[in-house]
Amino acid sequence: MEGTAAARPASAEPAKVSEPATSATPAPPAPRTPEARAAAHSTAQGAAAPSADVQKPAPKSPAPKSGTGKAPSAKAPAAKAAGTTARSGTAKSGAGKPPSTKAGPPKTPAADAGPAKTGGAKTGGPAKAGGAGPARSPRTRKATAAATGATGANRAVPKRRATSAPKVKVRPAPPLDATDRERLLAGAHHDPHGMLGAHLTDEGVVFRALRPHATSVTVVAGGLEAELISEGDGLFAAVAALREIPDYRLRVRYGTDEPLLVDDPYRMLPALGGFDLHLISEGRHEELWRVLGAHPMTHQGVTGTRFTVWAPNARGVRVTGDFTFWDGTACPMRSLGSSGVWELFLPGIGEGTVYKFDVCAADGTHTMRADPMARRTECPPNTASVVHTSRYEWHDADWLARRGSRPIHEAPFSVYEVHLGSWRPGLGFRELAEQLPAYVRDLGFTHVELLPVAEHPFGGSWGYQITGYYAPTARLGTPDDFKYLVDRLHQEGIGVLVDWVPAHFPKDDWALARFDGTPLYEHPDPRRAEHPDWGTLEFDYGRNEVRNFLVANATYWCEEFHVDGLRVDAVASMLYLDYSREDGEWSPNEFGGRDNPDAVAFLQEMNATVYRRCPGVVTIAEESTAWDGVTRPTDVPGQWGIGGLGFGLKWNMGWMHDSLVYMSKDPIHRRYHHNEMTFSMVYAYSENYVLPISHDEVVHGKGALVSKMPGDWWQQRANHRAYLGFMWSHPGKQLLFMGQEFAQGAEWSEAHGPDWWLLDPSYSAEPDHRGVRDLVRELNTVYGRTPSLWERDCDPSGFAWITADAADDNVLAFLRYSADGTPLLVVSNFSPVVRHDYRLGVPDGPTAWRPLLNTDDKQYGGSGLVEPCLLYTSDGA
Known part of the structure; x- marks a missing residue:
């Protein structure tokens, strides 16, 4: 039966885990003469x-x-x-x-x-x-x-x-x-x-x-x-x-x-x-x-x-x-x-x-x-x-004082990704502040990540084509209204991450493009200025004033709006001059290479500045290549003698792609794709990773997460639950896009947002969706109380395979260790076969294991098999 189960030794105890007022003259009504x-x-x-x-x-x-x-x-x-x-x-x-x-x-x-x-x-x-x-x-x-x-x-x-x-x-x-x-x-x-x-x-x-x-x-x-x-x-x-x-x-x-x-x-x-x-x-x-x-x-x-x-x-x-x-x-x-x-x-x-x-x-x-x-x-x-002057008075001093008390790599970090404009359509920043914090707190996520909130002219861009880099979108309220939302989230103990887009900007003739009649913010070379994928313009990172505009913007969101982190979009498109370009469509750097030294220097400066000025803040790179040292400090040289980019975390796009390929296969064929689930551990510690199931994976014909799974509705939900269990127990932090926490079957659309009606008690299949949401809540609860799942996320000694080669069985088993050496055993069965008396070799020491969570439990909509993760040591004790 598909499922992911986690167990720990019975003897081990879970870890406890203003600005001034100013006179203003209002604009008069239009005179008649x-x-x-x-x-x-x-x-x-x-x-x-x-x-x-x-x-x-x-x-x-x-x-x-x-x-x-x-x-x-x-x-x-x-x-x-x-x-x-x-x-x-x-x-x-x-x-x-x-x-x-x-x-x-x-x-x-x-x-x-x-x-x-x-x-x-x-x-x-x-x-x-x-x-x-x-x-x-x-x-x-x-x-x-x-x-x-x-x-x-x-x-x-x-x-x-x-x-x-x-x-x-x-x-x-x-x-x-x-x-x-x-x-x-x-x-x-x-x-x-x-x-x-x-x-x-x-x-x-x-x-x-x-x-x-x-x-x-x-x-x-x-x-x-x-x-x-x-x-x-x-x-x-x-x-x-x-x-x-x-x-x-x-x-x-x-x-x-x-x-x-x-x-x-x-x-x-x-x-x-x-x-x-x-x-x-x-x-x-x-x-x-x-x-x-x-x-x-x-x-x-x-x-x-x-x-x-x-x-x-x-x-x-x-x-x-x-x-x-x-x-x-x-x-x-x-x-x-x-x-x-x-x-x-x-x-x-x-x-x-x-x-x-x-x-x-x-x-x-x-x-x-x-x-x-x-x-x-x-x-x-x-x-x-x-013209704007902020008069907001913050109430999150306690949050700011303690957010940097523990390195983010050694702390629980599970993220709920939200598009504010469609999470509850029609709500502004202040209305969202009355609903979103309570919902996220109930589910147990430690952070929310907001798709870009800076002003953008086209709503269909989801905020990724920005024209007002220093202004929260007026669609949802004033800048002080957005501060109120962040403040309320902090008061509920929830960190706030914001998507930030320094990679490109739109060509609107009233915004940044050719601002003073010349290429000013964009690169003067059209082969470097034009972004081929999105029809936008790329910044000239080599110009002092442009670099300053972006670096200051990063600190602006952290200091003025108290956000706790920036997820930097499309980093790969910044690093490579030939990104999405054919031969003859790009110009090499001064050394004849394809990397962009100006972009590298900008990212290093941005990260160094943010970490210096804003203690406790984290920067996260959406970077899809094998660029060396994305999360290495800027002052630590790598194999080419240059420092790292200085990000705190990096999205693990490889894990996301490979694991979804595996899960989309019928269980009978998964034996031929077993390496898709194990390969991520080859490079899991080369960077500090986040495991993302983001908005990009549930739009444009890709289908919702549960819809990617094979089989009928019952089997899809079983696979969905097993996958979430595997994701939460795999080394790395977690990110889940809204709607996937209750197994929404339809793709996301910014026009209407999640299908909340699936959780209406009058809907016949409501228990199915509520069960998946209950599982996500329990995953976050167990995750937060179990240091083995996060204390050594970035330490290779915190992980050990038990079974990595059971391809014919569709079974994976591994151990996670906390800082004090307490082990946690994770077993995932990605086949529909119920395997009784399935024997695994585990370390000597613990004589018995007690179950912490079973994704096939009835309360989550599963079959409710009796303690499938009650395991024994290898000597049969």
Whole structure:
């Protein structure tokens, strides 16, 4: 009778086994008239600060450190401000306005210069951002502007009407250079801050603003006003007879609507410091998500959002979104020198704002791009990014403290693989958190593995074609909702593994492909960029910034979402340049070989970084070849003199394939395929293995696991149970895809998920399916309580064959040993023949064996033969 039984000596006892709140201006409803639309445009684009008066600078506050790479410190010139040093890359979180910069009086006579100082702080105009680095970058390693919690989320900044004030004498400003003007209006200028904002000249202060659709723009500085003169195309400018640049705002009028008092983003210094830019350029910024993307913060005393994006080959980049009615003309970004990073701080923009980057390529064409570093996205099929600040408070400190207490190789590790979108169709992250942890805990699995949760446009890809590497899919909720799911799993004692896909990405023209008009994230050689199997693009692992994007992404999921491991997809396709390619379709490496040294270096760096920064986390490779040292440490050289890839575990694809071939055969023919079940032990200890029955094995015509078995329904279930028993007792960790735990007969489909109705008590065959699920529960229970099944998974001395050559009988028998030498005897009968008095030779020592589990037990739907695994020692005692 088919079955797997486990026994142990009767004398042996079983082993016991936050982020701050930020002010935000909600997007206004679409106005009905052009004038109203323009007014709303201005409202969303730049909300006013708390008062229209010129205020004194806030006291200095220390800035947090940013960037954890090991690159040397880079000091950049300091921006002088009213006799003090202004830290332009560090946000000050005070209530006052930033200190002004006094650039010296103009050469014109004082009588023509207008009023003297207007009181309060004096603010200098923004510096140009050309050359080798950002203009006026900070003289500090504390480079990243800090977010503050000055106001509540989604609270609109009030609009204010300015009171009448004395007019400052103005005259037309010198016209912009025709080329600069054309490039500025076309979104193709690298330094809009050099033309917009306020700039001190010999003639006075030149103010210039770009406000499309506005009818008037007035500079308001304390008790003074200076109305700017229209230059056409939305540009307003004038020279005010002032000797220094005041702390000012803009009063903007659209049509007949009330004027709006707003902060000018082009008077702001860069909100990203030189040290961060240095680390980005070197590809060593281990917290890249903290400096690139959209970050609500208070900068120079103004609440808003800092937008940054890496696009080194772009002619220009603009921010656009619902707050500009998707016209980015008024929001061009500045280039921060040779780093390739573009930056713009927009006052009044906060959490929930929908945005994209309008990227102008070298040929002048524009594309609207989602933010590669977006931490939240719109729900597909929409493709925009969303400004996000997390406010989640974790409750899993105990779990994090103990998860690394025992090496994963010497601990129980059984995994339930889940596709969240179809496990219970219609449930989001928070609803899943109320059901999934309890179900997994009841079945006794130690971990869940989630198919990719990062944002992806096509649901049929199951998440393996990612466009938003830093954002959990909006189909199921917000990033904080996903944190809640992970938290609840941890509180139930269940680890969380996430599928991670650094091997390839889709070609959607709003995402990563040719992001700045050139091959940026993908390899420039089409023979290396094009993935022949999936119609996707492969990353350029040799480029510092691309490697940094991926390494930081791995640590991001572990640190920000507390995941306990990453299962890395399609590793083999990364390692081999000729993967799925015919002769002439691939180019060799610099040594003439077929391996990809850049991918090897990337995987080594990723693993080393994750293990260093995230104790207790495990990385798992889906690697289907005989590559040497996949789970060997990166600092331990192998037969070719290079270190291992550094993974913690590797999927045993050979065991999975061979064992399923054997099980698919009729028992009468299995004698000719016996080696399929024994060959895995030839290489079982060459790597640290996971035995996977994954989603890939139950789709696309392969059939569900029980459907692969021969015979009628009773025989299929008997084979299914015997196979699960063999799997749980074989050296290595276990992984089982959802639906297989209760012998679902149909293939999995992401459209409807598991057939839960099979467990409905009103269904006549429900006991058959419930019996298999009960077996899985008992397998996990015995597994967790029996150190012989996991303590020496990666130690050859923890295994010994008893019978490996009984091919005619379809019988396998072997011993597993715990760290203290306690043996466990496993006997598998893969034939339908009941074998009475079947004799096996076992070691001397134990005089009797007691049964632990029998897969043919009646409670699991079996025949219930009496103690088929009550065995004796070889001397007949």
